[in-house]
Amino acid sequence: MDLPNIETYLRPNEIQTINNWGKDWAWLAGGTWLFSEPQPQLRVLVDMQSLDWSEIEVQEDNLVIGATCPLIKLLQYPWQLEWTAVAGLKSAVSTLAASLKVINMATVGGNLCLALSVGSLAPIMIALGAKYEIWNLQGESRLVAAEDFQIGSRQTILQPSEVLRRVLIPVKNLKWRVNYQRFGIAATDPALAIVVSAYNPENLQFKCVIGASVPAPKLLDCNHINIDYSPSLQKIEFINSPKASATYRREITQILIKRSLHQLKLINTHP
Ligand SMILES: Cc1cc2nc3c(=O)[nH]c(=O)nc-3n(C[C@H](O)[C@H](O)[C@H](O)COP(=O)(O)OP(=O)(O)OC[C@H]3O[C@@H](n4cnc5c(N)ncnc54)[C@H](O)[C@@H]3O)c2cc1C
The missing domain is CATH 3.30.465.10 (Uridine Diphospho-n-acetylenolpyruvylglucosamine Reductase; domain 3)
Known part of the structure; x- marks a missing residue:
């Protein structure tokens, strides 16, 4: 959509040439979000493409x-x-x-x-x-x-x-085995829960990150494969919204963790 309130468009070759950054300025990258809804607070866009x-x-x-x-x-x-x-x-x-x-x-x-x-x-x-x-x-x-x-x-x-x-x-780290799980009501809907698991076969270390069900992605503080994640998930504040309750998101996250462990062949039980 057009952003009629934008007064200045800058296309610098180097960021050091930019002066007097104001609170109504924004970096413009691909523009897919910036141009997807009104941005009444913005007056200046600084295009990053020519950097x-x-x-x-x-x-x-x-x-x-x-x-x-x-x-x-x-x-x-x-x-x-x-x-x-x-x-x-x-x-x-x-x-x-x-x-x-x-x-x-x-x-x-x-x-x-x-x-x-x-x-x-x-x-x-x-x-x-x-x-x-x-x-x-x-x-x-x-x-x-x-x-x-x-x-x-x-x-x-x-x-x-x-x-x-x-x-x-x-x-x-690119040699690690990784599994990416996403759950949404439909493929075209925003995710309700994301789980990314990474396993380093050299030192048997395991990492698990949850997203979408919480305001910002979170690295779970346990690196054992056979651990029961539910106590750790109980301590986390999940998003509670009309789309999905916190309880539902916690349950789904738990299932996705098990599914990712299964797909990484780290557990046998099928969730
Ligand atoms: C229909 C639709 C569905 C979408 N679904 C999803 C989804 O399911 N999951 C998901 O992750 N995303 C989703 N998005 C978001 C999409 O991924 C974003 O539009 C996109 O990532 C923003 O990238 P952009 O380069 O176009 O950023 P822009 O629109 O140019 O900028 C986005 C914001 O980031 C700032 N910014 C950009 N680059 C930098 C930088 N390098 N340094 C500092 N600030 C910067 C801008 O100032 C602006 O505030 C969806 C978007 C649309 C329109």
């Missing part, structure tokens, strides 16, 4: 994904076969309750910074031990763990004018 950030590359020991990388590239990139965990990244994109038009335009950074509770990329990034590089307008950078980035529904730790520059995933 010309690289999309997907390997640097030293990390897979590096630029924030402006379109989601579709995660499905199309010629990944190494031994990077089994890439299946989880692909599932996060292909289970998104959005049309191909959105997936073509929406970016990795846009999805993470929008920070919807149903956000599909954040749980897999946390499961894979990703770090996010954040820049300010002076070009200074800081690294944060993916699990510390989103602090609520539509809330991140980004300060005004700060930008998510890129995502770094340790290449060794």
Whole structure:
């Protein structure tokens, strides 16, 4: 939709050239969310496309994904076969309750910074031990763990004018076995619960991240496969909404955890 209140559109080549960031400014990435509903609080859009950030590359020991990388590239990139965990990244994109038009335009950074509770990329990034590089307008950078980035529904730790520059995933973690579970009333509906499990066959370590059923994705604080997750889930505050009660979301999350353990062949019982 048109955003008639936008007075200024900037397309910088470098973020250091931007001055006087105001509270009515916003970064424009793919624009799929920004142009999907009125944004009466905004006057200035700063388009990130001409920053010309690289999309997907390997640097030293990390897979590096630029924030402006379109989601579709995660499905199309010629990944190494031994990077089994890439299946989880692909599932996060292909289970998104959005049309191909959105997936073509929406970016990795846009999805993470929008920070919807149903956000599909954040749980897999946390499961894979990703770090996010954040820049300010002076070009200074800081690294944060993916699990510390989103602090609520539509809330991140980004300060005004700060930008998510890129995502770094340790290449060794890409050899983990990963399972991505999503439950929604219909495939085109936003998820009611997401569970991402990651298993490192080398040290037998296991991680489980829940999303969509809680305001921000959460890494469960237990790394044993045979553990009963229900006490840990009881302590978590699940979203209670007309779409699904907290009790229902907790139950579904528990089932998805069991299902993912079963699909990773870590338990025999079929949930
Ligand atoms: C019909 C529809 C269905 C959808 N379903 C789902 C779903 O099921 N799951 C899901 O996860 N998402 C869903 N989405 C959200 C979709 O994934 C987002 O629209 C998309 O991820 C936003 O990406 P974008 O690049 O277009 O961001 P934009 O629309 O350009 O920006 C989104 C927000 O992020 C900020 N931003 C963008 N990039 C950066 C950056 N690098 N640094 C700092 N701030 C930044 C912008 O200022 C803005 O506030 C859906 C969207 C639509 C329209």
